[in-house]
Structures are given as C-alpha cells and as structure tokens.
Amino acid sequence: MTTGYFATCARGLEPVLARELTGLGAADVGPGRGGVTFRGDPALLYRANLWVRTAVRILRPVIEADVRSPDELYDAVRTVDWAAFLTPAHTLAVDCNVRDSAITHSQYAARRVKDAICDQFRERTGSRPSVDPERPMVGLNLHVHRDHATLSLDSSWDSLHKRGYRPIQTRAPLNEALATGLLLRSGWDPATPLVDPLCGSGTFAIEGAWIALNRPPGLTRKWFGFQGWPEFDRELWNAIRDDARRGVRKELPATIRGSDVRRDAVEFARTNARTAGVGHLIEFDRLDVTDARPPTGPAGTLICNPPYGERIGDEKDLVGLYRTLGKAFGTYWAGWRVLVFTGNDWLARQIGLPVKTSLPFFNGKIPCRLWEFDTGR
Numbered sequence: 269m270t271t272g273y274f275a276t277c278a279r280g281l282e283p284v285l286a287r288e289l290t291g292l293g294a295a296d297v298g299p300g301r302g303g304v305t306f307r308g309d310p311a312l313l314y315r316a317n318l319w320v321r322t323a324v325r326i327l328r329p330v331i332e333a334d335v336r337s338p339d340e341l342y343d344a345v346r347t348v349d350w351a352a353f354l355t356p357a358h359t360l361a362v363d364c365n366v367r368d369s370a371i372t373h374s375q376y377a378a379r380r381v382k383d384a385i386c387d388q389f390r391e392r393t394g395s396r397p398s399v400d401p402e403r404p405m406v407g408l409n410l411h412v413h414r415d416h417a418t419l420s421l422d423s424s425w426d427s428l429h430k431r432g433y434r435p436i437q438t439r440a441p442l443n444e445a446l447a448t449g450l451l452l453r454s455g456w457d458p459a460t461p462l463v464d465p466l467c468g469s470g471t472f473a474i475e476g477a478w479i480a481l482n483r484p485p486g487l488t489r490k491w492f493g494f495q496g497w498p499e500f501d502r503e504l505w506n507a508i509r510d511d512a513r514r515g516v517r518k519e520l521p522a523t524i525r526g527s528d529v530r531r532d533a534v535e536f537a538r539t540n541a542r543t544a545g546v547g548h549l550i551e552f553d554r555l556d557v558t559d560a561r562p563p564t565g566p567a568g569t570l571i572c573n574p575p576y577g578e579r580i581g582d583e584k585d586l587v588g589l590y591r592t593l594g595k596a597f598g599t600y601w602a603g604w605r606v607l608v609f610t611g612n613d614w615l616a617r618q619i620g621l622p623v624k625t626s627l628p629f630f631n632g633k634i635p636c637r638l639w640e641f642d643t644g645r
C-alpha cells in the first residue's frame with residue numbers, strides 16, 4: 269500500500285528534489301512550491317529519508333482544514349481518529365510554522381493541536397500521550413498559511429540538511445542541502461574533478477565527495493522521525509541502511525579540492541571533512557583564488573560562492589574580487605566548467621566572461637543565481 273507524502277525543500281530546488289525522488293522509485297512525483305509531493309510504500313519512505321540530498325523534511329499529511337482561530341484548529345484536529353497514528357504510550361511533539369494567518373501565535377497553535385490529540389485519548393482511554401519536545405516518538409508538523417492549516421506526521425524530525433559534519437560555522441556557510449542541490453543541478457559529472465577555490469567551510473567539496481562516493485547523506489544519522497512510529501519496521505530499515513553502507517565507494521573517481529584565502533576557513537573545512545569521513549580524500553589548501561590552479565589531468569568543474577554582501581556599499585568593496593575572479597577563471601581555468609553562486613546579479617556580471625546560463629534559487633530569503641561562465645576552450 270502506498271501513502272502520500274510531501275518533501276519540503278528550499279525554493280528553486282524542487283526540480284532537483286523531484287528527480288532525486290523519481291530516481292528512488294517514488295510514484296506520482298509532483299514538484300510544487302517549496303516542496304515535492306510523491307507516493308510510496310514504507311521502504312520508499314525510509315530510502316527517501318536516507319538518500320535525498322536536497323530535502324529539508326519529509327511529511328505525511330494527515331489533515332488539511334481552513335481555520336481562522338486556535339479553537340477552530342482544535343476542532344479540526346479532533347475530527348481525526350488519532351488511534352490510527354499513536355497510542356497513549358507514545359510521546360509526541362508539535363512543531364509549528366505560521367505565515368500570513370489570523371492565527372499569529374505559533375506556540376499556542378501547536379499547544380491547541382497537542383490538546384486536541386491528548387483530550388481525544390483521555391476521553392476514550394483515560395490516559396494520554398506525554399510530550400517530548402526533543403525526540404518525540406511521533407512528531408507532528410503544523411503548517412498554517414493564511415487560513416489554511418496542514419497537519420502532518422514528520423518522518424524526519426530534525427532537518428535532513430543537518431548532516432552532522434558541520435558543528436563549526438564560518439562566515440556565511442551554505443546550507444548543505446542547497447550546496448548539494450546546486451551541484452546536482454549544475455550537471456557536474458561526479459567522475460570528473462571538482463574544485464571550489466573560495467571553499468569557506470568546505471560544503472561544496474564535502475557534499476561533492478558524498479555524491480561521488482555514493483554515500484547517502486543520512487548514513488550515520490542517529491534518528492529519523494519514522495523510527496518512533498508504531499508501524500516502524502526495524503528489519504526493513506536495517507536492511508535498507510546496510511545495503512546503502514555496502515554501496516559506498518572507498519575512493520573518489522576524480523580529484524576534489526577546496527581552497528580559501530582565510531586560514532581559519534581552511535582549518536574548519538578540514539575538520540568538517542574529517543567529521544564527514546572524507547578528510548583523507550579531499551585536498552584543502554590556503555590560497556588566494558588568483559593562486560589556485562586546476563589539478564593535472566582532464567578538465568572538470570569549478571564551483572564557488574563568493575561573498576556578495578547584503579548592505580549598501582558592500583558592492584563597492586566586492587567589485588574588485590569579482591573582476592579578479594573573471595581574470596583568474598579566464599586565464600587558468602580554460603576548458604573547465606565554471607559556476608558561481610551569488611545573490612548579486614550586478615557583481616556576477618563584473619566577472620566579465622560570457623554567461624552560458626543563470627539559474628534562479630533562494631538562499632534562505634535571498635534570491636540568488638547559479639551562473640555558468642564560458643572560459644573558452
């Protein structure tokens with residue numbers, strides 16, 4: 269039997285996530301705004317949580333309703349027979365996000381959902397589930413947009429983009445799911461070299477290594493929301509994870525390299541790569557971008573995310589860097605695919621090389637583009 273799901277992602281990544289899900293065997297895959305709907309059996313749900321690189325969480329919608337107040341929300345939640353999803357012996361938690369709605373207080377809305385479920389159990393059985401906000405056995409996600417509420421079981425619980433290898437934050441690190449989504453969208457062939465000469469905390473290089481090794485992003489994660497569900501099939505899950513573990517390559521098929529002008533960034537990148545289990549496979553160096561050179565051998569892909577500033581006046585400081593990038597790419601990286609992710613179109617054009625494509629994405633709330641430049645042959 270298949271169930272309907274909604275995998276959430278950053279806007280702009282929907283087509284990439286849809287392709288990932290289709291590749292895993294999901295049915296009725298439908299990219300929407302900020303996520304992708306699909307259908308699948310429990311094995312597919314487990315595989316999706318383990319394998320998808322670009323999703324934030326995978327939700328199983330239980331009820332949708334138009335509600336204008338927390339009390340209407342309470343009444344709507346009471347219409348569901350919750351015995352189908354948990355028992356009083358289960359712990360629960362409700363995570364809530366509210367946008368442009370008459371219901372303004374998200375924590376109060378979450379509490380009304382929890383009350384509705386607990387009251388139903390108390391009236392029917394005399395006992396009720398208790399709350400565990402950290403690691404509930406059944407985690408719920410309430411999304412309210414305008415007056416439309418969707419309440420779902422959260423099969424992931426902690427965001428899937430939190431891979432666990434990046435405890436240390438450098439300045440402006442890229443979200444892991446976005447970095448990997450850009451790599452997947454860029455058309456980079458994992459059998460060819462990958463270089464990020466402004467690598468910061470090393471996200472492109474580390475995510476690229478996991479792709480090239482066929483290593484699922486959730487391989488060492490300790491907990492997925494579905495593991496607390498009453499119907500959780502531990503044997504099936506262990507088989508899926510063991511199978512994935514056996515399929516991880518030991519060596520990269522081609523060089524992956526990162527460099528950055530800041531010494532602390534390079535140290536962070538090395539530490540993160542070690543935590544991600546790929547420290548021995550990626551080369552990280554402290555270099556100004558003008559001193560970075562392609563590895564010997566066949567051409568590959570250069571991808572980077574230079575600073576783009578958010579305040580007025582930042583542009584002036586950064587224009588020199590973007591012009592330098594253009595000169596360095598045109599001089600030393602001819603024949604390579606060169607991709608630059610930035611939130612400033614004007615700065616991107618200062619690179620001065622012919623533009624092949626520019627694809628729109630969001631970095632949080634900031635509209636950004638992935639630019640591909642022609643470096644000549």
Ligand SMILES: C[S@@+](CC[C@H](N)C(=O)[O-])C[C@H]1O[C@@H](n2cnc3c(N)ncnc32)[C@H](O)[C@@H]1O
Pocket residue numbers: 438439440441442443465466467468469470471472527528529530533555556557558573574575576589
């Ligand atoms: C927005 S951050 C990159 C973040 C990175 N993608 C990550 O996930 O952590 C930009 C990086 O460019 C580096 N950078 C700035 N100017 C540079 C230069 N001239 N040569 C090399 N790196 C430079 C900065 O030190 C910074 O780490």
